[in-house]
Amino acid sequence: MKKGITRRDEDFSRWYTDVIAGARLADYAPVKGCMVIRPNGYALWERMQSCLDRMFKETGHENAYFPLLIPESFLHKEAEHVEGFAPECAVVTHGGGKQLEERLVIRPTSETIIWAMYKKWIMSYRDLPILINQWCNVLRWELRTRLFLRTTEFLWQEGHTAHASAGEAEEETLRILDIYRTFAEDYSAIPVVPGRKSEREKFAGAVHTYTIEALMQDGKALQAGTSHFLGQNFAKAFDVTFQNRQGEQELVWATSWGMSTRMIGALIMTHGDDQGLILPPRLAPTAVVFIPIFKGQTGHAEVLQYVAQLAASLGKEIPHRVDAREEYTPGWKFNEWERAGVPIRVEVGPRDVQRGEAVLVRRDTGEKITVSEEGLKDRVAELLDDIQRSLYERAGRFREEHSHVVDDYEVFKELIADEGGFVRSFWCGAGVCEDQIKQETMATIRCIPLEDGGEEGRCVRCNKKAHGRVYFAKAY
Numbered sequence: 001m002k003k004g005i006t007r008r009d010e011d012f013s014r015w016y017t018d019v020i021a022g023a024r025l026a027d028y029a030p031v032k033g034c035m036v037i038r039p040n041g042y043a044l045w046e047r048m049q050s051c052l053d054r055m056f057k058e059t060g061h062e063n064a065y066f067p068l069l070i071p072e073s074f075l076h077k078e079a080e081h082v083e084g085f086a087p088e089c090a091v092v093t094h095g096g097g098k099q100l101e102e103r104l105v106i107r108p109t110s111e112t113i114i115w116a117m118y119k120k121w122i123m124s125y126r127d128l129p130i131l132i133n134q135w136c137n138v139l140r141w142e143l144r145t146r147l148f149l150r151t152t153e154f155l156w157q158e159g160h161t162a163h164a165s166a167g168e169a170e171e172e173t174l175r176i177l178d179i180y181r182t183f184a185e186d187y188s189a190i191p192v193v194p195g196r197k198s199e200r201e202k203f204a205g206a207v208h209t210y211t212i213e214a215l216m217q218d219g220k221a222l223q224a225g226t227s228h229f230l231g232q233n234f235a236k237a238f239d240v241t242f243q244n245r246q247g248e249q250e251l252v253w254a255t256s257w258g259m260s261t262r263m264i265g266a267l268i269m270t271h272g273d274d275q276g277l278i279l280p281p282r283l284a285p286t287a288v289v290f291i292p293i294f295k296g297q298t299g300h301a302e303v304l305q306y307v308a309q310l311a312a313s314l315g316k317e318i319p320h321r322v323d324a325r326e327e328y329t330p331g332w333k334f335n336e337w338e339r340a341g342v343p344i345r346v347e348v349g350p351r352d353v354q355r356g357e358a359v360l361v362r363r364d365t366g367e368k369i370t371v372s373e374e375g376l377k378d379r380v381a382e383l384l385d386d387i388q389r390s391l392y393e394r395a396g397r398f399r400e401e402h403s404h405v406v407d408d409y410e411v412f413k414e415l416i417a418d419e420g421g422f423v424r425s426f427w428c429g430a431g432v433c434e435d436q437i438k439q440e441t442m443a444t445i446r447c448i449p450l451e452d453g454g455e456e457g458r459c460v461r462c463n464k465k466a467h468g469r470v471y472f473a474k475a476y
């Protein structure tokens, strides 16, 4: 009954696609580069959304919605922004059968339309700060696409805030970075390196960009969320000023930040194994699945009744379901739920009913644990915590084993070419060096870590003096 999942060491990229198909998370759409998110994938996204949304609201943010269509001229108001995004934009030229007077861009991100509105809403320091988030889709024309990681249209949240001072905006940028770090580590069980992007890698239109970077099982890095300090760039472009407490006119300070369905790709590639997806319990739409096992028709009703009783004892806090489908064998179901990444499977047969027991099976280790009916809820809760923790630790060990401190460029090149992983080296800060390294090795600077250790050394490429090590890797 094994539906073939390619082994990771055989072909990681095929493994990734097989896991998505096996767990029925997503499918390719009729339009090249677009993706259909199937119910299992969407349920996972909803868990992610509700968790992030709660953290945004706890820190004073509100949700709003801005339109999908943006006048093309808006994009041209910020020089770097248009340079970065224009090549990826889809443009609407006709509507209602007629050519439009002004062409409209389908949003690749919403800074421009939002700052056009902020101009109307911000007059004085009393109108600040504005802390808005929106959940939406965006569109960036991609030539090479991969499900969840790079698709032409994707879902995300984008936060856009306006502040009266640079300090306040900076603080906001880092507050959000910390929310992203918490979400990645405590909920997704993905260890990340928080840091700043180099000038070359920052967001088009930002003063600087902060990021969290994760390491996937094939040794490539993945940018999991970014938070941008936009300075006064968009206020300048859209002429958004406010009257400060001294009665003077001043330009408004801005941030923007986003996390997307890409995070699902990060989950798959951090935790998955050769049997398929493994979901961290805190994000799993179904944390526990009950599978009744029948031996012919005897005891059929008793088993079902007992399973219903067990399931009810878990209460609402632990999302669970009973798979009582008659047309599939238990073995088939085991396999299916394994591929779907459900953290705990509970097997119940006629003998378990007699003994008042159940057998729990951990998805991450395959370990089987027999528990009594009365002890079920506590044991399940305990086990879910343990799975959550071990997934995080396992990913942390993997990252340790695949992170290297390197001072010699030949070693650097070899490591990046063979093993991959994070390479921590000194960099002089020059964009030219960064470009050369990228050309010669395909590795990019993933981030300049927030904690740089204060070490002094020499640039791995040009040997000039450098301060602090940065993270290099090949990346998604």
Ligand SMILES: [Zn+2]
Residues within 6 Å of the ligand: 427, 428, 429, 430, 433, 459, 460, 461, 462, 463, 464
């Ligand atoms: Zn250099």
